[in-house]
Amino acid sequence: MKKLFLLFIMFNFVALNIEAQNCDPDDTLPPDFLGVSPLPADAVEPCDSVLMDTIYLNQPFEFTFTVQTPASFEFQGQTALLNSVTVTSVDGIPDGMEYVCNPADCVYPGGAPGCMKLQGTATNPAQLGRNEVIITTTVAAAIDNPDPIPDIPLNLTITFPPASADPADNPLGLPVCAYAFWVEASSPNQDVINEQLSIGQNIPNPFDEITNIQVNAEAGNYNFSVYNLLGELVHTREVYLNGAQNIEFDGSQLDAGMYIYSFSNENGTISHRMIIE
16 A cells, blocks of 8 residues: 555656646746846736736636846956755745646756746636736845955745845836736636637747647637737737638737737637747
8 A cells, every 4th residue: 555655656656746847937038147037027017917818717728938147247346156046935825726836846057048937727706807926036146256265155035926125125127016816706708619629839939930820720710819928919810710720920020028828719818938049
């Protein structure tokens, strides 16, 4: 019995580790950027208008953050050598969801960016509406001094988003806007569209010009839309789908970054993410 229990624990640990490794860092970020991306906003006002994504109650959901860790960064006018960034907690996640990291221990060495995925199924109707997520990290670094002066250890606790614009709370000068996810009641017909339509990951991804999205759908007209992470519609068109086929998308006119693409009809919406480099 003990052997079976240990095998069960090992299986779940390996499964969780593999699941976390399914997320991929955003390799379009500036090499000197330190922190969690995407940022909740980039000088957008008012912050309350910015949503990262919509989570539907009782529907599977996932969202990937990149944890970018350059080998060094500027701190108060000095060069700091980065040892690691550790994600210590993620607060405000809706009930039924969790976060997993790649690497699995949530410790990201300097010079080796990774990713973190929010995943699961929101289950609590009391959490409908705006949910603000706070990611807390510890940064282990050292101020780089010329020899023979020893380097000075530097340990920071940084939250994403920061608590305020005060440098004591916000040493990296990040936007103070919240990571806001909107939890919405599932469409009563969501099961219908899940049976009518399935969409795969676009190929190639990341891409810089043309990508193809694999779809398999019951015959009919669908709205194909692309949004940036501020929720702004950057492309839309009606497409006729019938069976398995590829939908081509030209992203050459868009800025580099992460985007959400979706197909919808009167029964609901199915979405995925893609990266333009």
